[in-house]
Amino acid sequence: MSWIKDPAFTAQSPFGPQTLPYGVIDAGSGPVVAVRVGDHALPLRSLDLGARLSPLVAGESLDDLLAAERPLWSELRARLTELVQLPATPVGADLLPLSAVRSLLPFRVGDYVDFYSSRHHAENVGRMFRPDGDPLLPNWTHLPVGYHGRAGTVVVSGTDVVRPHGQSRPPGADAPGFGPSKRLDIEAEVGFVCGGPVASRVSTSAAAEHLFGVVLLNDWSARDIQAWEYVPLGPFLGKSFLTSISAWITPLEAFSNARLPTPAAPNPLLDYLVEDQPWGLDLRIQVNWNGSLVAEPPFAEMSWSAAQQLAHMTVNGATVRPGDLFGSGTVSGADKRQRGSFLELSWGGKEPVTLADGTERTFLADGDTVVLTATAPGPDGSLVGLSEVAGTVVSGE
Numbered sequence: 001m002s003w004i005k006d007p008a009f010t011a012q013s014p015f016g017p018q019t020l021p022y023g024v025i026d027a028g029s030g031p032v033v034a035v036r037v038g039d040h041a042l043p044l045r046s047l048d049l050g051a052r053l054s055p056l057v058a059g060e061s062l063d064d065l066l067a068a069e070r071p072l073w074s075e076l077r078a079r080l081t082e083l084v085q086l087p088a089t090p091v092g093a094d095l096l097p098l099s100a101v102r103s104l105l106p107f108r109v110g111d112y113v114d115f116y117s118s119r120h121h122a123e124n125v126g127r128m129f130r131p132d133g134d135p136l137l138p139n140w141t142h143l144p145v146g147y148h149g150r151a152g153t154v155v156v157s158g159t160d161v162v163r164p165h166g167q168s169r170p171p172g173a174d175a176p177g178f179g180p181s182k183r184l185d186i187e188a189e190v191g192f193v194c195g196g197p198v199a200s201r202v203s204t205s206a207a208a209e210h211l212f213g214v215v216l217l218n219d220w221s222a223r224d225i226q227a228w229e230y231v232p233l234g235p236f237l238g239k240s241f242l243t244s245i246s247a248w249i250t251p252l253e254a255f256s257n258a259r260l261p262t263p264a265a266p267n268p269l270l271d272y273l274v275e276d277q278p279w280g281l282d283l284r285i286q287v288n289w290n291g292s293l294v295a296e297p298p299f300a301e302m303s304w305s306a307a308q309q310l311a312h313m314t315v316n317g318a319t320v321r322p323g324d325l326f327g328s329g330t331v332s333g334a335d336k337r338q339r340g341s342f343l344e345l346s347w348g349g350k351e352p353v354t355l356a357d358g359t360e361r362t363f364l365a366d367g368d369t370v371v372l373t374a375t376a377p378g379p380d381g382s383l384v385g386l387s388e389v390a391g392t393v394v395s396g397e
């Protein structure tokens with residue numbers, strides 16, 4: 001029996017000892033690094049972790065830990081796995097209920113890239129945005145399409161989503177108008193937090209040296225602004241106003257039972273995109289809109305893996321640095337109830353979604369709250385959790 005008496009800290013619950021995600025909390029005396037155990041935070045600074053590990057978690061963010069290398073990440077995780085399962089409370093341990101602490105953005109976000117790697121999502125968006133052409137452009141099956149986003153507006157779960165303003169041109173209008181977005185949307189994604197040495201041309205076989213952990217990511221998107229501005233350079237102000245991520249980063253190692261082969265590519269892959277181990281992840285995502293479960297996007301169906309995305313992102317000589325973040329792209333499955341955006345769920349606003357309270361929605365209304373959660377298979381039939389990412393829309397007036 002562990003000294004941690006929290007019913008949410010068992011191998012049967014998503015934040016049991018098999019998960020141990022890292023975050024940064026403030027319980028009133030400033031930011032400290034912690035691990036999540038069930039519905040509690042365990043600050044690490046006061047624990048006896050030894051001279052090699054202590055400095056990695058002594059600061060006010062996860063930046064020092066991200067800048068370390070995989071052997072130290074593994075050593076720290078092994079040490080914490082042992083500590084949280086001891087029968088007696090270890091020296092310096094102080095459990096804080098999550099409801100009593102504030103969770104902060106746990107690291108300084110370096111570069112932020114967002115991909116477009118769900119074939120179902122790309123085909124759905126292609127049909128709506130480019131009805132006269134092929135839904136997939138010819139490059140899509142040969143490389144993970146992506147763009148560089150705005151790192152400075154990546155925020156922690158719970159941050160309000162201020163409705164963005166911008167230019168848009170309603171269908172049939174000759175000239176654009178300006179105002180608050182009328183087509184504010186979500187994108188249910190998985191985010192990969194990078195760490196380890198600065199590197200470029202990272203091979204798929206070296207990906208684990210640079211992938212510290214995994215978060216849920218909501219890439220809030222203003223579809224009216226996006227549709228008018230995106231040709232020819234891609235997403236810009238329709239996406240850059242806000243991107244939310246989980247407060248807790250689940251380490252990559254927690255997903256060793258969730259690895260699956262990436263679905264076979266329709267074309268022979270260029271050498272730098274070939275994988276020597278399964279990099280697909282069996283993450284099951286849930287999209288909750290004002291408390292109604294509206295979609296369950298399957299991450300296992302993503303066409304390009306995090307290892308391929310990282311290889312592609314650095315193949316030209318660009319570096320990856322600790323604190324860089326990249327999004328998988330919106331996760332959508334083949335079924336309607338598996339779509340990871342409201343653009344797709346409402347088919348461009350034409351098919352409203354009915355919520356549990358009987359109200360209908362196409363895009364987000366002021367006051368709406370969206371919560372993404374996810375689990376993956378863990379060891380011995382357990383579940384590994386990704387911490388929720390939540391946001392409530394507030395009027396931009």
Ligand SMILES: O=C(O)/C=C/C(=O)CC(=O)CC(=O)O
Nearest residue numbers: 115116117125187235329330
């Ligand atoms: O123009 C398009 O096809 C659509 C682009 C996006 O919405 C970009 C994006 O954020 C991709 C994604 O999340 O999958």
Ligand SMILES: [Ca+2]
Nearest residue numbers: 114187219330
């Ligand atoms: Ca996106």
Ligand SMILES: [Mg+2]
Nearest residue numbers: 219239242243
């Ligand atoms: Mg965004």
